[in-house]
Amino acid sequence: MVNSNTALELRERIFWVPTDLERLPTHREWKERLYAGIISLARTIMQAQGLRITVLGAENIPADGGAVLAMNHTGYYDFILGGVPAYLRGKRMVRFMAKKEIFGNAFIAWLGKKMKHIPVDRSAGGSSINIAVEALHDGNLVGIFPEATISRSFEIKDMKNGAARIANAADVPLIPMVCWGSQRIFPKGGQKNLGRSKTPIIMVVGEPIPTTGDAEKDIDAVYFAMKSMMEQARELYDDRFGPFEDGLAWRPASMNGTAPSLEEANRMDAADRAARAARKAKEAERQAAIDERKAEDKLAKRAQKQLKKMASRARKDQK
Structure with a gap:
């Protein structure tokens, strides 16, 4: 559980974390100079935007070895923010699974390959699963958005079971994560806010979900864990950064917002x-x-x- 009384400390002028979050030595993954450079650039941009990113539960991400990170998806910034908790664990890197259309540009495809991201062909998903399992066996963190598409409602959508299948096949932890606030920066079909917005963001990393081999049962467990974590994140967000007016476009209808x-x-x-x-x-x-x-x-x-x-x-x- 998270609460408004958690004592936080500021790290690197942008990340707010519990004072007892262990500081780890830099992971060997940080030797990947291209990916490290991209992360450093992203961090500089977020600092320039004045983002305040609160991360709770980062200790649930293993300091070494493979794990599947299953995260909700409310905006295009999630591919950047999804790597933040791992970065706080000794500068670990996340290899994201994303639809192959994102890699359609030759330069983007080259970057993705160098950073070991995994293109997903929705018409032949089996090959992508095999690549992800191999990456996990190699000790990598694999990031997945099990909702498959951005949630315009900002609610947790129904999920594909690929994350559970992959975690079970690789015998690695299946870790739920939620992010709240990123939809204020770059939502789907909404207004962008890419300047110095000073937008607060809360990320919560949950404890690993045990996999049973029943992918539907396991992804249901992920779904309900993320729903609970999201409720906590929203309450904490309103408590720390509110009050907010009703009718705001970045708030879901269930919170008196104007999102669908x-x-x-x-x-x-x-x-x-x-x-x-x-x-x-x-x-x-x-x-x-x-x-x-x-x-x-x-x-x-x-x-x-x-x-x-x-x-x-x-x-x-x-x-």
Whole structure:
């Protein structure tokens, strides 16, 4: 449980942690110079933004060895914030699983590969699971957003069971995490606030969820743990940084905010998926038409070439 009476101390001008959080020596992962440089840059940007990030329960992340970190997803900043608790454990690094479309750009794909992030092909997820299990066996922390997409409602959505399957297959801890406040910086479909906003953020890391081999049962345990942790984080947030007015866009409908309800957000997500599918179908149809024209042009050129040969032979025969 977390409460407003927890004594905190400031570290690195940005992270507020319990005074008894152990300071660990720098992990060997920090020798990965590219990833270390990216983290240092992200930390500098967050300091410039004036973010105040409170992290509770970071001690639940192992100081060494593999673990699956399952985190809620309320904004695009979560890929940065998701690595903060691990950073506080001796500058450990998180290898995130993300849909392969994010790695579509050649430079981003190169960066992702160098930092050992894991692209996920939703049409063939088995290969991604195998890569994640191998990464965990190598002693890495693997970060997963089991909701699969950003929650527009800012509530915990239904979850895919991949995180539980991966943790069980690799025999590593399955650790739930929640973040509250990141939706105020860069939400999906909402107003960005990337300047010096001085936005407070609370992150809570829970105790590991035992895996049983029943992926649905295990992910349900993760879901209920994250729901409970989120309620605590919200209460603490309001207590420490409130009061906040009703009707704010970054607050869920259940907290008198103007964000869509979970049901409305699910309908919006379904509409987005349908629109993407329609665009893909249209693009596939357009590409098929292009391929058909190319094939026809190729056949026409062959026919013209053949006719020229026949005409040349006919002229020779006439001579």
